[in-house]
Amino acid sequence: MNHTTKLPDHRSERIRGGAASHAAAPSRARSRKRRRPTSTQWAAWGFLAPVTVYLALFYAYPLYRNLDLSLRDYTVRSFVQGDAPFTGLANYRTVFDDPTFAPALLHTALFTAVCLVFQYAIGLALAVFFNQNFRLSATLRALFLVPWLLPLIVSASTWSWMLNSDSGIVNATLHAVGVDSVNWLTSPSWSLASVIIANIWIGVPFNLVVLYSGLQSIPAGLYEAAALDGAGAWGRFWSITFPLLRPVSAITLLLGLVYTLKVFDIIWIMTKGGPADSSTTFATWSYQLGFGNLLPAFGPGAAVGNLLVVAALVFGLVYVRVQRKQALS
Numbered sequence: 001m002n003h004t005t006k007l008p009d010h011r012s013e014r015i016r017g018g019a020a021s022h023a024a025a026p027s028r029a030r031s032r033k034r035r036r037p038t039s040t041q042w043a044a045w046g047f048l049a050p051v052t053v054y055l056a057l058f059y060a061y062p063l064y065r066n067l068d069l070s071l072r073d074y075t076v077r078s079f080v081q082g083d084a085p086f087t088g089l090a091n092y093r094t095v096f097d098d099p100t101f102a103p104a105l106l107h108t109a110l111f112t113a114v115c116l117v118f119q120y121a122i123g124l125a126l127a128v129f130f131n132q133n134f135r136l137s138a139t140l141r142a143l144f145l146v147p148w149l150l151p152l153i154v155s156a157s158t159w160s161w162m163l164n165s166d167s168g169i170v171n172a173t174l175h176a177v178g179v180d181s182v183n184w185l186t187s188p189s190w191s192l193a194s195v196i197i198a199n200i201w202i203g204v205p206f207n208l209v210v211l212y213s214g215l216q217s218i219p220a221g222l223y224e225a226a227a228l229d230g231a232g233a234w235g236r237f238w239s240i241t242f243p244l245l246r247p248v249s250a251i252t253l254l255l256g257l258v259y260t261l262k263v264f265d266i267i268w269i270m271t272k273g274g275p276a277d278s279s280t281t282f283a284t285w286s287y288q289l290g291f292g293n294l295l296p297a298f299g300p301g302a303a304v305g306n307l308l309v310v311a312a313l314v315f316g317l318v319y320v321r322v323q324r325k326q327a328l329s
Contacts, residue, residue, distance in 0.1 A: 063309070066302045066305055066306060066309075067302075067306060069298050069299060069301075069302035070091050070092065070299055070300075070302040070303040070305075070306050071086060071087065071088060071089075071091070071299075072084040072085060072086055072087055072299060073085050073087045073090070073091075073299055074298040074299055075298075076296065079298060087299070090299075091299035091300050091302070091303040092303045094297075094299075094300050094303075095300050095303045095304055095307075098300075100277055100280065100285060103277055103278075103280065104277070104280050104281055104282055104285045104304075105282070107192055107278075107279060107280055107281050108261070108281040108282045108283075110192065110196075111192065111195070111196055111199070111260065111263070111281055112257060112260045112261055114196050114200075115196055115199050115200055115203060115256075115260045116253060116256050116257060116260060118200045119200055119203040119204050119206075119207050119256055120207055120249070120252065120253060120256065122200070122204045122207070123203075123204050123205075123206070123207025123208045123210075123211050123252075124207065124211050124245075124249075126144065126204070126208045126212075127207075127208050127211035127212040127214075127215055128215065128237070128241065130208075130212060131212065131215045131216075141208070141212070144204070144205055144208055145205045145208075145209070146205075147201055147202050147204070147205055148202065148205035148206055148209075152202070152265040152266060152269075153265065153269060155198065155201075155202055155266070156198065156265060156266045156269035156270050157269060159194075159197075159198040159201075159266075159270060160185065160269065160270050163184035163185055163194050163270075164184075164185070165181060165182075165183045165184065165185070165186060168184070170182075170184065171184075185270060185271055186275055187275070188275055188276050188278035189278075191271045191274065191275060191278045191279040192278060192279045194270060194271070194279075195266055195267045195270050195271060195279055198266050198270060199260065199263055199266050202266065203256060203259070203260070206252075206255075206256070206259075207252055207256065210248060210251070210252045210255075211245065211248060211249070211252060213248070214245050214247075214248030214249075215241070215245065218240065218241065218244050218245070222240050222244075223236055223240060226239065226240055247323075247326075250319060250322070250323065251319075254315065254316065254319045257312070257315055258312045258315070258316070261282075261283070261308055261311060261312055262283050262308060262312075263281070263283060264283040264284060264287060267279055267281060267283070267284050268284055268287065272284070273285065273288065282304050282305075282307060282308050283308065285304055286301045286302075286304040286305045286308070287301070288301075289301035289304060290302070
């Protein structure tokens with residue numbers, strides 16, 4: 001009986017190993033090829049770079065500088081030389097202890113809330129009205145956009161002339177109907193109402209445009225089905241229009257809130273925050289502290305500005321959270 005031993009075939013092993021290495025080589029080449037940015041990725045980065053630079057220069061850096069201003073004791077000399085001492089939250093304590101803080105907070109809240117409510121209500125009413133698409137609908141919509149297109153300095157100056165106590169057209173109209181004149185801009189009781197009226201007039205076109213575009217996305221068949229079921233105009237509005245318009249309404253109110261919080265031009269041109277701080281808001285107070293005195297208080301002015309930023313950020317986060325909950329539900 002012959003016993004033969006089979007020696008290992010090293011050549012076959014080398015062949016198999018070579019085949020395996022040759023099979024793995026293309027996969028490694030493909031992985032290296034995947035790691036290299038493609039022309040499409042380079043193009044995407046090229047389009048993204050200008051936006052990133054813009055946001056960094058005009059948003060991130062100013063916010064950082066404003067935060068730095070609020071945490072240091074800046075004077076005119078130290079502002080130029082850059083050697084202001086670090087004071088922590090001292091500027092914020094100065095702002096909170098200032099007697100102007102409470103009235104400015106109240107005026108800011110009233111100004112923002114009243115403007116938002118009336119701008120949204122009037123804008124929604126006009127959007128529903130123009131959604132009927134009658135003959136002069138497009139022309140009238142274009143005319144309603146005029147307050148939105150005018151420069152703010154023109155709008156504020158026009159309202160200052162209209163509400164002038166002696167020669168304003170509003171008081172002239174009141175005289176014509178037997179009503180006494182009102183010191184719209186010089187009375188502490190009326191100054192805040194005056195700037196609110198002007199800002200509502202300016203903000204209505206924005207609400208009209210956004211809400212009208214939202215109404216265009218609602219299918220007309222829903223209104224026809226509701227009408228066949230016997231629903232009247234109010235029933236169709238509350239059961240179809242208002243619920244389906246809720247996402248558009250939310251973003252409209254959020255953008256209106258952010259805009260109204262920082263309104264400065266209208267108030268400063270019409271009343272300069274007076275008389276006796278009766279129309280002072282955080283926006284005008286921040287400007288007065290930083291630039292309205294011979295000895296500017298840069299730190300407290302920046303602190304007031306940061307309070308506005310925080311308020312806008314809080315409402316923005318609330319909006320994102322509500323939208324996320326609605327999407328999950």
